[in-house]
Amino acid sequence: MKGLKKKRRVQIIVLAFVxxxxxxxxxxxxxxxxxNFFRSPSQVAEAPPAPNEVFRLGGLVSEGSLERGEVIRFSVTDGGATVPVTYRGxxxxxxxxxxxxxxxxxLVDGVFVATEILAKHDESYMPKEVVDALKEQGVYQPPES
Structure with missing residues:
Protein backbone atom coordinates (compact mmCIF):
# COMPACT_ATOMS: atom_id res chain seq x y z
CA MET A 1 0.00 0.00 0.00
CA LYS A 2 2.82 2.37 0.92
CA GLY A 3 4.63 1.71 -2.37
CA LEU A 4 1.49 2.50 -4.38
CA LYS A 5 1.05 5.90 -2.69
CA LYS A 6 4.70 6.78 -3.29
CA LYS A 7 4.47 5.72 -6.93
CA ARG A 8 1.28 7.77 -7.42
CA ARG A 9 2.91 10.82 -5.80
CA VAL A 10 5.95 10.57 -8.11
CA GLN A 11 3.66 10.25 -11.15
CA ILE A 12 1.74 13.40 -10.14
CA ILE A 13 4.96 15.38 -9.61
CA VAL A 14 6.37 14.28 -12.99
CA LEU A 15 3.07 15.09 -14.70
CA ALA A 16 3.04 18.55 -13.06
CA PHE A 17 6.59 19.28 -14.32
CA VAL A 18 5.67 18.13 -17.84
CA ASN A 36 8.76 44.37 -30.12
CA PHE A 37 11.91 45.91 -28.72
CA PHE A 38 12.24 49.71 -28.66
CA ARG A 39 15.29 51.29 -30.27
CA SER A 40 16.34 54.90 -30.68
CA PRO A 41 17.87 56.12 -33.95
CA SER A 42 21.33 56.10 -32.32
CA GLN A 43 20.92 52.45 -31.33
CA VAL A 44 19.79 51.56 -34.87
CA ALA A 45 22.81 53.38 -36.34
CA GLU A 46 25.26 51.66 -33.95
CA ALA A 47 23.90 48.12 -34.33
CA PRO A 48 21.39 47.71 -37.18
CA PRO A 49 18.88 44.92 -36.51
CA ALA A 50 18.29 42.03 -38.92
CA PRO A 51 16.03 42.90 -41.90
CA ASN A 52 13.28 40.52 -40.75
CA GLU A 53 13.27 41.74 -37.11
CA VAL A 54 10.22 43.78 -36.12
CA PHE A 55 11.00 46.50 -33.59
CA ARG A 56 9.82 49.92 -32.45
CA LEU A 57 11.67 53.07 -33.47
CA GLY A 58 11.07 56.29 -31.58
CA GLY A 59 12.29 59.84 -31.64
CA LEU A 60 11.44 63.26 -33.01
CA VAL A 61 10.31 63.80 -36.60
CA SER A 62 13.10 65.85 -38.21
CA GLU A 63 12.12 69.33 -39.34
CA GLY A 64 11.77 69.65 -43.11
CA SER A 65 11.87 65.89 -43.70
CA LEU A 66 8.14 65.14 -44.01
CA GLU A 67 7.10 64.30 -47.60
CA ARG A 68 3.47 63.32 -48.05
CA GLY A 69 2.29 61.21 -50.97
CA GLU A 70 1.31 57.63 -51.69
CA VAL A 71 4.35 56.66 -49.62
CA ILE A 72 4.99 59.02 -46.71
CA ARG A 73 8.67 59.70 -46.09
CA PHE A 74 10.28 61.41 -43.14
CA SER A 75 13.28 61.11 -40.83
CA VAL A 76 13.36 60.35 -37.12
CA THR A 77 16.14 61.69 -34.92
CA ASP A 78 17.19 61.59 -31.29
CA GLY A 79 19.86 64.25 -31.70
CA GLY A 80 22.64 61.71 -32.18
CA ALA A 81 21.53 59.93 -35.34
CA THR A 82 18.80 60.12 -37.96
CA VAL A 83 16.93 57.22 -39.55
CA PRO A 84 14.86 57.60 -42.75
CA VAL A 85 11.32 56.20 -42.48
CA THR A 86 8.71 55.20 -45.06
CA TYR A 87 5.07 54.51 -44.28
CA ARG A 88 2.04 53.56 -46.35
CA GLY A 89 -1.20 54.49 -44.67
CA LEU A 107 14.83 48.07 -41.20
CA VAL A 108 15.22 47.36 -44.93
CA ASP A 109 18.39 48.62 -46.69
CA GLY A 110 18.93 51.33 -44.06
CA VAL A 111 15.33 52.61 -44.24
CA PHE A 112 12.81 51.90 -41.49
CA VAL A 113 9.67 50.57 -43.17
CA ALA A 114 6.86 51.31 -40.72
CA THR A 115 3.66 49.31 -40.48
CA GLU A 116 2.22 51.41 -37.65
CA ILE A 117 2.83 55.01 -36.55
CA LEU A 118 1.88 56.44 -33.16
CA ALA A 119 2.07 60.14 -32.43
CA LYS A 120 1.76 62.26 -29.32
CA HIS A 121 -1.80 62.85 -28.17
CA ASP A 122 -1.54 66.26 -26.55
CA GLU A 123 0.88 69.15 -26.45
CA SER A 124 3.01 67.84 -23.58
CA TYR A 125 2.92 64.05 -24.08
CA MET A 126 5.91 62.14 -25.39
CA PRO A 127 6.32 58.35 -25.11
CA LYS A 128 8.53 57.31 -22.19
CA GLU A 129 10.93 55.43 -24.47
CA VAL A 130 11.44 58.56 -26.59
CA VAL A 131 12.03 60.72 -23.50
CA ASP A 132 14.61 58.22 -22.18
CA ALA A 133 16.40 58.09 -25.55
CA LEU A 134 16.47 61.89 -25.82
CA LYS A 135 17.80 62.18 -22.24
CA GLU A 136 20.62 59.76 -23.11
CA GLN A 137 21.58 62.01 -26.01
CA GLY A 138 21.35 65.12 -23.84
CA VAL A 139 18.78 66.87 -26.06
CA TYR A 140 15.61 66.38 -23.99
CA GLN A 141 13.79 69.57 -23.12
CA PRO A 142 10.90 69.19 -20.67
CA PRO A 143 7.58 70.65 -21.87
CA GLU A 144 6.77 74.16 -20.74
CA SER A 145 3.83 74.40 -18.33
Missing part, protein backbone atom coordinates in the same frame (compact mmCIF):
# COMPACT_ATOMS: atom_id res chain seq x y z
CA UNK A 19 2.54 20.33 -17.82
CA UNK A 20 4.57 23.29 -16.55
CA UNK A 21 7.21 22.81 -19.28
CA UNK A 22 4.57 22.53 -22.01
CA UNK A 23 2.70 25.63 -20.79
CA UNK A 24 5.97 27.59 -20.58
CA UNK A 25 6.87 26.60 -24.13
CA UNK A 26 3.42 27.60 -25.41
CA UNK A 27 3.60 30.98 -23.66
CA UNK A 28 7.07 31.62 -25.10
CA UNK A 29 5.88 30.69 -28.59
CA UNK A 30 2.85 33.01 -28.25
CA UNK A 31 5.03 35.95 -27.18
CA UNK A 32 7.53 35.37 -29.96
CA UNK A 33 5.71 37.68 -32.39
CA UNK A 34 4.18 39.93 -29.75
CA UNK A 35 7.35 41.37 -28.26
CA UNK A 90 -2.95 57.28 -42.88
CA UNK A 91 -0.91 59.21 -40.36
CA UNK A 92 -2.40 60.16 -36.98
CA UNK A 93 -3.99 63.63 -36.97
CA UNK A 94 -1.43 65.03 -34.54
CA UNK A 95 1.59 63.74 -36.48
CA UNK A 96 3.89 66.63 -37.43
CA UNK A 97 7.52 67.71 -37.58
CA UNK A 98 9.47 68.29 -34.34
CA UNK A 99 7.06 66.04 -32.43
CA UNK A 100 7.59 62.68 -30.75
CA UNK A 101 6.55 59.49 -32.51
CA UNK A 102 6.96 55.74 -32.26
CA UNK A 103 6.74 53.46 -35.27
CA UNK A 104 6.58 49.69 -35.50
CA UNK A 105 8.28 48.04 -38.47
CA UNK A 106 11.59 46.73 -39.74
Missing amino acids: ALAISGALIGYAFQDGI ILPDLFEENQGMIGTGS
Whole structure:
Protein backbone atom coordinates (compact mmCIF):
# COMPACT_ATOMS: atom_id res chain seq x y z
CA MET A 1 0.00 0.00 0.00
CA LYS A 2 2.82 2.37 0.92
CA GLY A 3 4.63 1.71 -2.37
CA LEU A 4 1.49 2.50 -4.38
CA LYS A 5 1.05 5.90 -2.69
CA LYS A 6 4.70 6.78 -3.29
CA LYS A 7 4.47 5.72 -6.93
CA ARG A 8 1.28 7.77 -7.42
CA ARG A 9 2.91 10.82 -5.80
CA VAL A 10 5.95 10.57 -8.11
CA GLN A 11 3.66 10.25 -11.15
CA ILE A 12 1.74 13.40 -10.14
CA ILE A 13 4.96 15.38 -9.61
CA VAL A 14 6.37 14.28 -12.99
CA LEU A 15 3.07 15.09 -14.70
CA ALA A 16 3.04 18.55 -13.06
CA PHE A 17 6.59 19.28 -14.32
CA VAL A 18 5.67 18.13 -17.84
CA ALA A 19 2.54 20.33 -17.82
CA LEU A 20 4.57 23.29 -16.55
CA ALA A 21 7.21 22.81 -19.28
CA ILE A 22 4.57 22.53 -22.01
CA SER A 23 2.70 25.63 -20.79
CA GLY A 24 5.97 27.59 -20.58
CA ALA A 25 6.87 26.60 -24.13
CA LEU A 26 3.42 27.60 -25.41
CA ILE A 27 3.60 30.98 -23.66
CA GLY A 28 7.07 31.62 -25.10
CA TYR A 29 5.88 30.69 -28.59
CA ALA A 30 2.85 33.01 -28.25
CA PHE A 31 5.03 35.95 -27.18
CA GLN A 32 7.53 35.37 -29.96
CA ASP A 33 5.71 37.68 -32.39
CA GLY A 34 4.18 39.93 -29.75
CA ILE A 35 7.35 41.37 -28.26
CA ASN A 36 8.76 44.37 -30.12
CA PHE A 37 11.91 45.91 -28.72
CA PHE A 38 12.24 49.71 -28.66
CA ARG A 39 15.29 51.29 -30.27
CA SER A 40 16.34 54.90 -30.68
CA PRO A 41 17.87 56.12 -33.95
CA SER A 42 21.33 56.10 -32.32
CA GLN A 43 20.92 52.45 -31.33
CA VAL A 44 19.79 51.56 -34.87
CA ALA A 45 22.81 53.38 -36.34
CA GLU A 46 25.26 51.66 -33.95
CA ALA A 47 23.90 48.12 -34.33
CA PRO A 48 21.39 47.71 -37.18
CA PRO A 49 18.88 44.92 -36.51
CA ALA A 50 18.29 42.03 -38.92
CA PRO A 51 16.03 42.90 -41.90
CA ASN A 52 13.28 40.52 -40.75
CA GLU A 53 13.27 41.74 -37.11
CA VAL A 54 10.22 43.78 -36.12
CA PHE A 55 11.00 46.50 -33.59
CA ARG A 56 9.82 49.92 -32.45
CA LEU A 57 11.67 53.07 -33.47
CA GLY A 58 11.07 56.29 -31.58
CA GLY A 59 12.29 59.84 -31.64
CA LEU A 60 11.44 63.26 -33.01
CA VAL A 61 10.31 63.80 -36.60
CA SER A 62 13.10 65.85 -38.21
CA GLU A 63 12.12 69.33 -39.34
CA GLY A 64 11.77 69.65 -43.11
CA SER A 65 11.87 65.89 -43.70
CA LEU A 66 8.14 65.14 -44.01
CA GLU A 67 7.10 64.30 -47.60
CA ARG A 68 3.47 63.32 -48.05
CA GLY A 69 2.29 61.21 -50.97
CA GLU A 70 1.31 57.63 -51.69
CA VAL A 71 4.35 56.66 -49.62
CA ILE A 72 4.99 59.02 -46.71
CA ARG A 73 8.67 59.70 -46.09
CA PHE A 74 10.28 61.41 -43.14
CA SER A 75 13.28 61.11 -40.83
CA VAL A 76 13.36 60.35 -37.12
CA THR A 77 16.14 61.69 -34.92
CA ASP A 78 17.19 61.59 -31.29
CA GLY A 79 19.86 64.25 -31.70
CA GLY A 80 22.64 61.71 -32.18
CA ALA A 81 21.53 59.93 -35.34
CA THR A 82 18.80 60.12 -37.96
CA VAL A 83 16.93 57.22 -39.55
CA PRO A 84 14.86 57.60 -42.75
CA VAL A 85 11.32 56.20 -42.48
CA THR A 86 8.71 55.20 -45.06
CA TYR A 87 5.07 54.51 -44.28
CA ARG A 88 2.04 53.56 -46.35
CA GLY A 89 -1.20 54.49 -44.67
CA ILE A 90 -2.95 57.28 -42.88
CA LEU A 91 -0.91 59.21 -40.36
CA PRO A 92 -2.40 60.16 -36.98
CA ASP A 93 -3.99 63.63 -36.97
CA LEU A 94 -1.43 65.03 -34.54
CA PHE A 95 1.59 63.74 -36.48
CA GLU A 96 3.89 66.63 -37.43
CA GLU A 97 7.52 67.71 -37.58
CA ASN A 98 9.47 68.29 -34.34
CA GLN A 99 7.06 66.04 -32.43
CA GLY A 100 7.59 62.68 -30.75
CA MET A 101 6.55 59.49 -32.51
CA ILE A 102 6.96 55.74 -32.26
CA GLY A 103 6.74 53.46 -35.27
CA THR A 104 6.58 49.69 -35.50
CA GLY A 105 8.28 48.04 -38.47
CA SER A 106 11.59 46.73 -39.74
CA LEU A 107 14.83 48.07 -41.20
CA VAL A 108 15.22 47.36 -44.93
CA ASP A 109 18.39 48.62 -46.69
CA GLY A 110 18.93 51.33 -44.06
CA VAL A 111 15.33 52.61 -44.24
CA PHE A 112 12.81 51.90 -41.49
CA VAL A 113 9.67 50.57 -43.17
CA ALA A 114 6.86 51.31 -40.72
CA THR A 115 3.66 49.31 -40.48
CA GLU A 116 2.22 51.41 -37.65
CA ILE A 117 2.83 55.01 -36.55
CA LEU A 118 1.88 56.44 -33.16
CA ALA A 119 2.07 60.14 -32.43
CA LYS A 120 1.76 62.26 -29.32
CA HIS A 121 -1.80 62.85 -28.17
CA ASP A 122 -1.54 66.26 -26.55
CA GLU A 123 0.88 69.15 -26.45
CA SER A 124 3.01 67.84 -23.58
CA TYR A 125 2.92 64.05 -24.08
CA MET A 126 5.91 62.14 -25.39
CA PRO A 127 6.32 58.35 -25.11
CA LYS A 128 8.53 57.31 -22.19
CA GLU A 129 10.93 55.43 -24.47
CA VAL A 130 11.44 58.56 -26.59
CA VAL A 131 12.03 60.72 -23.50
CA ASP A 132 14.61 58.22 -22.18
CA ALA A 133 16.40 58.09 -25.55
CA LEU A 134 16.47 61.89 -25.82
CA LYS A 135 17.80 62.18 -22.24
CA GLU A 136 20.62 59.76 -23.11
CA GLN A 137 21.58 62.01 -26.01
CA GLY A 138 21.35 65.12 -23.84
CA VAL A 139 18.78 66.87 -26.06
CA TYR A 140 15.61 66.38 -23.99
CA GLN A 141 13.79 69.57 -23.12
CA PRO A 142 10.90 69.19 -20.67
CA PRO A 143 7.58 70.65 -21.87
CA GLU A 144 6.77 74.16 -20.74
CA SER A 145 3.83 74.40 -18.33
